[in-house]
Amino acid sequence: MEVSNLSDQDSVVIIGLEVHIQLTNLKTKLFCSCSNDYRNTEPNTYVCPICLGLPGSLPVINEKTIDFATRLALALECDINHQFWFFRKNYHYPDLPKGFQISQYNKAGGKAFADGGKITVRLNNHKKDIKLNRIHLEEDPARLVHKGSIASSPFTLVDYNRSGVCLIEIVTEPVISSPEEAREFLKQLKSIVQYTGISNLELEGSVRVDANISIKGHDRSEVKNINSFREVERALRHEIIRQKNAIKRGKVLIQETRHWDDKRKITISLRSKEFEEDYRYFPEQDLGPIEIDDKFIQDVKEYLPEMPTERALRLRREYMLSEFDSENLVLDKRIADFYEAGANADPTFGSKEYKQYCNWLMNNISGWLNEHNLTIDKTNLSPKQIGDLIKYIREGKITSKIAKSFIEDIMQGTSVSQIIKERGRTRLSDENIIKKTCKDVIEENPLIVSDFFKNSKALEALIGRVMAKTKGQADPNLTREIMSDLLKNN
């Protein structure tokens, strides 16, 4: 990693993304009635003549995919094409049982599912519309399984359970100017997909990203095989540095396809433009033209839930939240739903409590969820518990410090009143009493106190005295916190 001394001109980064997401919420595959849910299944059991591409089989469109794609197109503000043909993308590979992939094509007389559209991202408090080129539907190839890495594996196994699962591809214009912007784009996309109810992108393998990256004035490379949103930023960073270094050393960049090796965290050249595959796209005439009329689009629109952008605006209006808070709160629909259920439950709540409730969710609860790698719906936490915490704090029954020490318990589903009752009996968690005891200990032990800044064990000694005075009933975390504060301000 070196890169410096590049002219301004050579620092302009241009990124375009092709994001493939599986429509995991479908019941069946794109062109047959096999189950879409191939995860954790015995290999090659969720297959039929159609998704195995057996001789004589024909594809039949799963109508639900049109509904799902329409939802996404509406959410992304794309122009839906009212009539289109699927196209065959011809190439040989072991994961492709027919020797072609049924996809869509926006050239040679073909049309995408929908054109245009945008996603608004915020970076450094600056908003930007990332324009989309198109979205289209296609079938997922089979899954190739290797022992270890592709290079070292003595074999390749093919599991056709994934073959024919419906993918939707979202293609941006080349307008993304940094890895961070790409990250924000994907964050918003993930949120929108979640709201439309078409897919659960938390499932392993539900997302694949190809990225076109170039430095302005130079040829681009296409980095394939980025298998999670998290990896995208990293892959982009790596590739930009690689390209900039090459330019600095006076190398000519060539148009090429590169592979993201997520074990070694580098991109590797696969093939240059002259060996680029010619996919010989042409219409798939086993499927008639797909027709989508205005009435259908209108019907889908009607049951499409409120999208995150609208919701953020409404939350600002109804709960008087800041732009920043509301936008963060709506990202994960489950958190936003939780918030509204909790904030609405108590009629005495006003802007102050709304703000507190939001802070609780976005800081303490989200922090805990991240730490435990869980989502809110997978815990026993109910919206009422956070509401209760806020009420008890408001009524002065507990301080917010004490409330924070309840997190572990409320996540297990214990009610706030129950926690207070139990702690009152077994553990001293009244902040005022602990504070008073701490003050007493400080006064009684000036020598230890004077040692505090030199010896880290001094704090432990003081806490030990507090515990002794309270016969071990003082909440240790709370005591530590209060004691530290007092000593620092001493």
Place this chain on the structure above:
Amino acid sequence: MKLFDYMGYEIIEKIKSREITILDLIQSTFDMIESTDHILHSFVSLSKKNAFKKAKEYDLSLKKGKNIGRLYGLPLANKDLICIKGFPTTCASKILEGYISPYNAFVIDRLLHQEGAIHIGNTNMDEFAMGGSTENSCYGPTYNPWDISRVPGGSSGGSAAAVSSGQSIFALGSDTGGSVRCPAAFCGVVGLKPTYGRVSRYGLIAFANSLDQIGPITKCVYDSALMLEIISGKDPLDSTSVDLNIDKYTEEIKKPIEKKIIGVPKEFFGEGIDKEVMGSINKSIKKLESLGASIVEISIPHLEYTIATYYLLCMCEASSNLARYDGLRYGKVSTDPSNDVYDAFSKTRGENFGPEVRRRIYLGTYALSAGYYNMFYIKALKVRSLIRRDFIEAFKKCDSLVCPTMPSTAFKVGSLIEDPLEMYTQDILTCSVNLAGIPALSIPCGFDSNNLPIGFQIIGDYFDEKGILNIGYQLEQELGIFRKTPPLISGGK
């Protein structure tokens, strides 16, 4: 009279009346196959054991008064590209050696499981239906029952030869550019190519999927009408199949044709049509006139482009349809060791596709490639729509069109196989029908001086199988030659 001298519907009556049993029928069928197939080579695989088992089962069911369907155990010879569960289906290609379909084609479910036909075996064909002589088969050629030094036509040559020689009462074929009608004409039997979408293609192994259509090959028009009634209809597994009322063809055909306006497309009577064929066709047209139909001259101006258009499109589609045969999941694999998966695919395909199939894959791949796509594929699609429009215009002026099926009668085995272009021009009168997607029927209308059958083609408007079967039936009855059997089975000329 032997059993094989009867039409399908007559045999059904005999079984219904218990004059013969289904076992008698199947026994005589296999007797015929055993005594003739070493000469004709119509079949590539037989289903003898199962056929006898089914025959006994059905006889028992009939005895108990059970309904076994409308076909009463009639033997079916199936073209080797229509899938039957548990039975080998190879498209007469080495590449599908050992492939056994795990499912039934739609038409097979209808014929065998719904209506009680009995599958006796699969018939020979040009590999992947590419050809017009049944010489491009990995099993070797089939011979014409009327003259075993000649081809039976193709690609459904085995099916036509089987029906013509009395080896089977009826057969299934598939027609992409004339593959049902050509062998029907050459073998003196009735071949129907339904409207694209009339019969489900589910389970028909694709050659050119926008042109392929399954059709029956029978001894007479009535049997053809009966088969069409059974195999037509919307299939949820074929998006291109059409949900339309199926006419009662077996009744419709018997109506008089005196009010019909029959078009004679002048371009179909141009250069290259054999004189004797022309004479026989003209005689039949006169017969239609005598039956009260009025004859008008019609023009299909773009006919001259049909061969080029047809071959371009069918090769493009074939190059993609046949991409799946890589030996990875089924079929024959190259035993030559390979460096990588692409090498293995190439070797498997190179070794196991025949020369005509390889030629079409190369040409189709080339025509679809970047830089050529617009020049070839897109242009061919445009001409296709012009040809379609020509027919739509024609059917504003007349009910049906009539013309020869083939420019000549059956040619000698080996005479055209080295000259693919000459072989391709044999399709000049049939393939425009597939480009337009309309139905057409070929019936025998006479014989040339070599005692070879001549085929009369009746082309109909979209979904007007009723109309062409009606004209075909009336002409057949008027000509009265449909019971004539080839010398092979009638004991020589």
